Amino acid sequence: MIEERYELAIARIQSIKCENTVREPYREYFVKMAEFAEMIHKLREELIGGVYQRADAEHLKAWNHMLYQDMIPENYETSYANPDYAAAELGEVYGKMLGFLYAELRGAIPYVYEGKTEYLDILFELLIEIYNLFEGEEPEPDTIKDVLYWYASDYCDVFVADRIREQICPEESFAADMIMNSDLRDEKYLYQFGEYIGENELGTARYLATLPEETIQKMADVYTEGYRMGFVNTGKDLSKKSVVNIRYTLGFELVIKKAIENFEKMGLRPVIYRAAVSALTKRQHRKIGYYGAIANKQYEYDHKDDQSIFLDKKFVERKLEVIQTTYEHYKEEAARFAGPACMETFGEKPFEPVPKETACKLSEKQEELSLNYDSRQSQLTNAYIPGDERSFTIIAYPVPEIGSQYEEIFEEIIRINTLDAATYEKVQQTLIDALDQGEYVHILGGNGNRTDLKVQLCRLQDPQKETIFENCVADVNIPVGEVFTSPVLEGTNGVLHVSKVYLNDLQYRDLEITFANGMIADYTCKNFERELENKEYIHDTVLYKHPTLPLGEFAIGTNTTAYVAAKKYGIEDKMPILIAEKMGPHFAVGDTCYSWSEDIKVYNPNGKEIVARDNSVSILRKEDVSKAYFHCHTDITIPYEELKRISVVTASGEEIILLENGRFVLAGTEILNEPLKKMDK
Incomplete structure (x- = not known):
């Protein structure tokens, strides 16, 4: 039955180009959509017949170009997928809905390769239904929206169920x-x-x-x-x-x-x-x-x-x-x-x-x-x-776009991903021993960095058996090189600033976040001229549309080898957060590192239990789990060169300096400076 429906749908779509029942400018849009559907149908025939699988490289490349040519930047300005173009050609109201339809139809590309005829049929029937609305007089926008709504609702049990x-x-x-x-x-x-x-x-x-x-x-x-x-x-x-x-x-x-x-x-x-x-x-x-x-x-x-x-x-x-x-x-x-x-x-x-x-x-x-x-x-x-x-x-590896030294960088990343964990475990334990004495950590930026932040630490009940920070030695989180904790939110105050950072495939310039009692109180960046656009950008892509987020993690990265490699090849802004977070102190907004598993006891290699797994937000899971989690965790790293000082302040007011002017100064951690010395030469 699905095959019959598909054949009827593609036959109807093929007739669209010969009809004049839809007035301009909408007719051109529907002809374009019909041509796309016909291209998918032709590809399907090649796949079913085995022609595509046996084809040479040039034939395959040609198909790949045809399928995606409307999307590539040089053609995007005049594509109905571009909201600006769709609005200009079809009107803002129709443009949004028909642009949505266009984007949904593009799902036909993977569906045809996977042989999902039912999915193709669903999409093509949706196109026909919307096309029919435009025959004759222009339809009411709510009528189109209703069709799109029921498409989403009716086929939720297909798309969502199959996805799970x-x-x-x-x-x-x-x-x-x-x-x-x-x-x-x-x-x-x-x-x-x-x-x-x-x-x-x-x-x-x-x-x-x-x-x-x-x-x-x-x-x-x-x-x-x-x-x-x-x-x-x-x-x-x-x-x-x-x-x-x-x-x-x-x-x-x-x-x-x-x-x-x-x-x-x-x-x-x-x-x-x-x-x-x-x-x-x-x-x-x-x-x-x-x-x-x-x-x-x-x-x-x-x-x-x-x-x-x-x-x-x-x-x-x-x-x-x-x-x-x-x-x-x-x-x-x-x-x-x-x-x-x-x-x-x-x-x-x-x-x-x-x-x-x-x-x-x-x-x-x-x-x-x-x-x-x-x-x-x-x-x-x-x-x-x-x-x-x-x-x-x-784990992460570079792609050729990183530059002419790609192969050399790739080999370096393999080395970084396999650094000796035992050496880092010992040095990081020295840092943790100092941090465990602290009431809070004070992070101060330098060289133009405006960070001035005090991070409150969990209080230990039994220092002989308990610890605040996890000694991360590259198991789930490769490469090696950090100590991290879930901060106490109350009393965590100040400003986090970084001149340039790349998060979730997006770049941020002069990102600045203000914390009050561990929660984001304000934020801005310098990506756009209008402050409203800067705030919306961060709200949508860092806060994930939440009104605020807690500081879920504070960590100190110790992988100076990765840092030196990034500087050597000039790829600091291209390093993934997975490696970048090991290249300086980092701060994660959102859930803690232990979300959904806070009650599992976790131990460092020295046998001490890491007790800082919760904060005052995540503990709310015991009363109302919906208030405990935000379903995001975004790490923001300050590079070593933007650091003036990181110090631990004890209950008595003693200050233990861990890093100063981008270098490790705590006794027992000097080995981490060796790669940095080579860079200085």
Whole structure:
């Protein structure tokens, strides 16, 4: 029946170009959409017939270009995906809704590669329904909105349910099958995923293909062993689990294949799901899952709030109902889910978005609904996949865009990711011994940095058995190099400032956050001329639309080797937060590092229990879990060169200086300055 519906839909769409029942300027829009649908149909025929799979590289590249040509920056100014162009051509009201339709239709690209005919049929029937409304007189905007709303509501049980199933059930993993059954030494395999393939993906695959087998194995081993040690170090039982979620960027398949083999030896099968492409399942512009190149980051940013078209209380309840029903159906599979293993990339040119008044935007009421949904959805997930039973790991590697010294930088990152943990464990324990004496830590910026912040510390009841800071020695969080804690919010006051930082794929200039009793009281940056735009930018992408967030983590990064490498190659602004957070003190706004597992006892290598796992917000979970978590954790690092001093102040007023003028001065930590001395020469 689905096949019949599909054939009827594509036949109807093919007739659109010959009809004159829709007046301009809308007819041109619908012709464009019909041409896109026809292109998808032609691709589907090639895929079904095996023509595409047997094609040469040039044919595959041509297809990749055709599918994404409307999105690339040089063509975006005259694309209906661009809110400004859509508003100018179709009017602001129609432009937003038809722009949303355009963005949804683009989901047909991955759907056709995965053979999801039902999904194609749903999208094509939606296009036809909207087209029919425009035949004759212009329809009322509310009529169009109703159609889009019922599309989202009616098919929630398809898109959302399938999304959950593919996150926890390894039986049908399109990507895993592709990785395990393709010739990964032939770069043509990249075009079989249905993602945009750029020079970074091609360059990464080509470079990895030149590396010795033992190097590929070493990269996979560090990645999977970090994951395993995450369970060991927190006393979680990995034997109860059977599924691991692998998240990565295309190009690293040689390493991922070895990782899959390693995980299988641990008794774990992979789920490798694609980053969401529908507004029904996406979380703004963020990529969670596997993906290829991002054809246009401005496009992703422009459509981050497309759910405003249909988001209301009724839809939220509908979506949550689907989530719970699906989890209940797959509760055994959910219970065996071990958590994500993430391989991230870095090195792309930092992106600063252009805010557009014509783009969809959530109303205040919708923002509240969105936050409410995030809270309840997180609670549902934790009910079926308990946070105190799962773990994770994250590692990162550069892409060719990082510069002409890419291969040299890649080798350096492999070295950084495998630094001797024992050496860092000893030095970091020296820092912790000093920090454990403190009442608060005072962080003071220098060289133009305006940071002046006092971070309150947990009080120890039994210093012989307890500690405040965790000695992080590269298990889940690779590479090695930090000590961290959950600060006491009350009494944590002051200003955090950093001249330039790259967070969640976005760049911020002169980011400044003011804390009052551990909560964000004010914020600004210098990305845009208008202060309102600066505040909205931070509100949307750092605070995740929350009115405020707590300081969930304070840490001191000790990986001076990574810092020197970043300076040597001039890639400080391109380093991922995973490595950047080890290159100076960092401050995470949002949840603590122990969210959803605060009651699990955690110990440092010296046997002391880390007791600073909660703060006055997270402890509210015992009364009302919806007030305890914010579902975000964003690290902001001050580089060493912007530091004047970090000191621990004891209850008696004694000041123990840890770092001064960007150098470690505490006795027993001087070895951390050795890489810095080489840089000074």
